Amino acid sequence: MFNDVGVRVPSPALFLFLYIQTRLYMPQFNREVIGTLHEKLILTLSKEEFLPKVEEALKKIRKKVIVKGFRQGEAPLDRIKKMHGQEIMGEEIGKLANIALDNYIHQNKIAFLGNPLALPVSGQSMDVNHPSDHVFEFEIGIQPQFEIPSLGANSGIINYSIDITDELVQKELEYEQTRNGKSEEAETIEAEDVLNIDVTSLDGTFSKNINLLISAVKNEAKRSSLLSLVKEATQAFNFEEAYEGDKELLIHKVFNIEHQEADTLDFSTMQITLKKIFRLHKAPIDTVLFETVFPNRNILDVAAFKVALKEELLKVYAKETEKKLQFDVQKKLLELTNMDLPETFLKRWIISVNKQAIDTAKLDAEFSAVIADTKWTLIKNKIVISNQLQVQEKDLRDNVMAYLQQTYQGIDAAFLDDLCTRILSNEKERNYMVEQMIDKRVMDSVIGQSTFENKTISMEAYEHLISHHH
Numbered sequence: 116m117f118n119d120v121g122v123r124v125p126s127p128a129l130f131l132f133l134y135i136q137t138r139l140y141m142p143q144f145n146r147e148v149i150g151t152l153h154e155k156l157i158l159t160l161s162k163e164e165f166l167p168k169v170e171e172a173l174k175k176i177r178k179k180v181i182v183k184g185f186r187q188g189e190a191p192l193d194r195i196k197k198m199h200g201q202e203i204m205g206e207e208i209g210k211l212a213n214i215a216l217d218n219y220i221h222q223n224k225i226a227f228l229g230n231p232l233a234l235p236v237s238g239q240s241m242d243v244n245h246p247s248d249h250v251f252e253f254e255i256g257i258q259p260q261f262e263i264p265s266l267g268a269n270s271g272i273i274n275y276s277i278d279i280t281d282e283l284v285q286k287e288l289e290y291e292q293t294r295n296g297k298s299e300e301a302e303t304i305e306a307e308d309v310l311n312i313d314v315t316s317l318d319g320t321f322s323k324n325i326n327l328l329i330s331a332v333k334n335e336a337k338r339s340s341l342l343s344l345v346k347e348a349t350q351a352f353n354f355e356e357a358y359e360g361d362k363e364l365l366i367h368k369v370f371n372i373e374h375q376e377a378d379t380l381d382f383s384t385m386q387i388t389l390k391k392i393f394r395l396h397k398a399p400i401d402t403v404l405f406e407t408v409f410p411n412r413n414i415l416d417v418a419a420f421k422v423a424l425k426e427e428l429l430k431v432y433a434k435e436t437e438k439k440l441q442f443d444v445q446k447k448l449l450e451l452t453n454m455d456l457p458e459t460f461l462k463r464w465i466i467s468v469n470k471q472a473i474d475t476a477k478l479d480a481e482f483s484a485v486i487a488d489t490k491w492t493l494i495k496n497k498i499v500i501s502n503q504l505q506v507q508e509k510d511l512r513d514n515v516m517a518y519l520q521q522t523y524q525g526i527d528a529a530f531l532d533d534l535c536t537r538i539l540s541n542e543k544e545r546n547y548m549v550e551q552m553i554d555k556r557v558m559d560s561v562i563g564q565s566t567f568e569n570k571t572i573s574m575e576a577y578e579h580l581i582s583h584h585h
Contacts, residue, residue, distance in 0.1 A: 152455060275436045
């Protein structure tokens with residue numbers, strides 16, 4: 116994943132270790148400490164080490180190069196050396212240095228952060244006609260040693276559950292009536308209408324078409340202002356004010372987007388354009404509605420329908436409270452885990468891996484987020500290793516198939532199996548799925564080994580908690 120400043124935080128599925136096949140080539144390194152968990156590795160390659168490789172490479176290229184006045188492969192080696200010697204020597208020295216560095220890290224079991232950075236070495240030149248020893252210097256950031264604290268009952272973390280009241284069930288029933296009712300397009304706006312609108316951010320980076328139920332808007336003034344909209348006219352609209360700061364409602368119900376995308380948006384400065392007006396006629400409460408909402412459940416009366424609705428609400432809100440518990444657990448582990456990090460190295464590494472120039476002031480302002488991301492990655496990796504939470508191929512395939520079966524109910528099994536294979540053959544998709552499984556297993560492991568206070572609260576109280584968190 117990439118954070119706001121573009122640093123590549125190593126995947127928990129890959130850990131932060133680099134295991135490379137051992138090679139025979141192992142020259143001597145000098146190792147210097149230059150800061151907290153920040154070291155310099157100094158390698159000297161003697162000309163006796165790299166010249167045979169250069170000669171071998173020149174002989175290989177001689178067979179391919181065409182030189183005027185000579186048959187292919189028969190040009191004098193000195194001519195080939197004059198034409199390509201400098202380039203070949205640079206490549207071969209670079210290869211040897213990288214092999215040596217990889218082997219040294221592997222043999223010494225150095226757990227590092229990011230990647231080693233090559234440092235400029237002054238006072239030396241590369242001359243194929245007068246070769247001399249070559250020095251390389253690399254700086255590396257070292258992973259810290261740390262212990263993960265246990266989360267007991269005194270951690271302050273509360274495992275919430277939401278009280279599903281008769282009032283909530285009734286609201287859900289009315290919502291299903293609305294959702295499954297019939298609508299007709301209208302020319303004038305009334306208080307119970309649904310407005311189809313285009314929403315865009317001021318900078319134009321976000322655009323979405325949504326259906327907005329006027330009566331669901333919390334702020335009375337904003338609700339009234341919607342009644343005066345004119346088709347195809349664009350005007351500013353403050354969604355944050357309209358829904359009185361209820362970002363969970365905005366994210367999940369109004370815009371239906373992910374938190375990650377929502378965090379980049381300013382809901383208070385959106386622009387809206389009215390496209391269509393729909394007038395709803397609620398579905399009657401009968402067996403047709405029961406079957407539409409819960410197919411093949413054979414629900415025959417309102418009482419049974421409400422029981423089924425309550426069961427669904429319990430599942431939905433259990434997932435919501437689980438997300439909050441996971442957030443609180445992560446936050447507490449970050450707070451309680453004592454860990455030093457090579458911050459000077461990390462800043463240099465972030466700058467080096469980005470193709471575009473980074474504003475150092477912006478980097479400094481957002482560096483605390485980089486530290487938190489890196490710290491959490493290290494914590495996750497340790498949990499994965501300690502609890503042997505690696506994802507096996509069968510686990511991965513079963514997880515993807517379960518997702519597909521839930522998403523595409525009633526679709527032929529052979530088609531889903533083929534779709535699963537195609538998804539897992541895509542490296543990006545595959546890595547994402549592995550990452551998701553690792554994240555879940557890490558949280559399940561931590562939560563399973565922790566003790567929390569359990570508390571049931573009203574929906575209103577929970578919405579207040581979430582709004583405060585965001």
